[in-house]
Amino acid sequence: MLVIPFANPKAQYLARKLEIDAAISRTLESGWYILGQEVERFEREFAKFLGVNFCVGVGNGTDALALALLSVGVNPGHEVITVANTAIATIAAIEQIGAIPVLADVDLQTRCLDPKTIEGLVTSRTKAIVPVHLFGQPAPMEDINALACKWGLKVVEDCAQAHGAEILGKKVGSYGDAAAFSFYPTKNLGALGDGGAVVTNSEETAETVRQIREYGWTTRFVSNRPGVNSRLDEIQAAVLRVKLPFLDSDNARRRSIAQRYEKAINSCLLVSPKSIDGTLTAMHLCVIECQDREGVKEFLEKEGIGTAIHYPMSVHEQPAYTGRLRGEEYLPCTELLSKKNLSLPMYPELTELEVRHICSVLTQWCRTEGHA
Ligand SMILES: Cc1ncc(COP(=O)(O)O)c(C=O)c1O
The missing domain is CATH 3.40.640.10 (Type I PLP-dependent aspartate aminotransferase-like (Major domain))
Known part of the structure; x- marks a missing residue:
């Protein structure tokens, strides 16, 4: 595999x-x-x-x-x-x-x-x-x-x-x-x-x-x-x-990989990264948003695809910080994002074969879940 x-x-x-x-x-x-x-x-x-x-x-x-x-x-x-x-x-x-x-x-x-x-x-x-x-x-x-x-x-x-x-x-x-x-x-x-x-x-x-x-x-x-x-x-x-x-061309490759992922998950529940007017992302991480994060993560991992969560806890939810930072009581968008984020492999050295495999597994997940 x-x-x-x-x-x-x-x-x-x-x-x-x-x-x-x-x-x-x-x-x-x-x-x-x-x-x-x-x-x-x-x-x-x-x-x-x-x-x-x-x-x-x-x-x-x-x-x-x-x-x-x-x-x-x-x-x-x-x-x-x-x-x-x-x-x-x-x-x-x-x-x-x-x-x-x-x-x-x-x-x-x-x-x-x-x-x-x-x-x-x-x-x-x-x-x-x-x-x-x-x-x-x-x-x-x-x-x-x-x-x-x-x-x-x-x-x-x-x-x-x-x-x-x-x-x-x-x-x-x-x-x-x-x-x-x-x-x-x-x-x-x-x-x-x-x-x-x-x-x-x-x-x-x-x-x-x-x-x-x-x-x-x-x-x-x-x-x-x-x-x-x-x-x-x-x-x-x-x-x-x-x-x-090589930084600019590496970043361009990252963006093109992200576009391929975006296409692969098109129309299923996952919300892929949007390109925002007037900005050029360096696409350091490709973070998708899913309701069933654990489900997607397991599905990808069974197919040999590593994922990560950025970040499983926001700063104010970490034991070292909770309850002591001003502003922590009202961060609705921060908290919403931290529950849904899942990061896909994103580096310019991903091979064509690897990108195709990730795309096809993402599409498969969407189909299995009946969203595509
Ligand atoms: C947003 C952000 N700020 C600061 C740092 C700190 O960088 P370093 O790990 O080199 O100390 C990192 C690295 O993980 C980061 O992602």
Whole structure:
């Protein structure tokens, strides 16, 4: 039986094995392993790809968010408005710097921050908004930026799932005061270990992140401010430089696979991802919505198809957070989505045979259930 894992980062390594092995070997031979030419070049190349002025490589996406928030002036005790329909990392990063996450609801179509739910949450302590471009779908940045401007708030985009996504032809990551990316291996641009980056158009913000990522140093051994150790390493940067030129075409392949899934489940109870006007999704995850989630999941798994749930619990339903975050009492759309979500395999290395198999099993499920 064909077995199709839900995620397959090794397939991406194998797809570019020669270039990746050469890049790693070049880095090993250079004898320079931390903050050298590979990181500098990657930072320049990724900033250019996104159309922003600066990129600063850090240790992972959670740190990227934490350092970005600190660098735009979020301090302990400040409130940061974000969503509960996200990876726990979004909230962890806010709390990591002593700030207070406040939860707004999402829009059922984009599954991202619903701008209409922001204003009721703003207080004198609110300092920033963190929209998450969830599953690769851009959040409505123009409306969010307009509200931020009205209330004097900073905007830090969580782009961990949206490398290469666009709004009106402009890449996400270029809309906020700063933005955070993760290069976790299964991301659209994934390293072979942990990695992250902060991007911004502000020289001052970039310089602050550069200092904080390495003990607050302005020059070696001189700390200008308290800092941490969160550096993107040379080997990961070298790997990312190999993969970056393929990002747009990989994303296009993801979108075309999603369209095939969408066609396969057409007219059955499943609601497939909608394409939203003016935006280009990076299709990080292909998340369908089903009434009988367990039924679909089991049916696919019996046919060798791996699935996952993003996320089985929203942030405010997690034991570590429940009952203590402002906003958690009214998140109807977030809660509705978390009961129905099911993620299908979505990576550019899925073969034609695998995509056809997934499509045919999806269609079969719809027929069995009498919906098609
Ligand atoms: C939405 C979101 N934000 C932040 C992160 C954190 O990234 P990392 O795992 O690199 O710390 C992730 C990664 O899972 C994510 O999906």
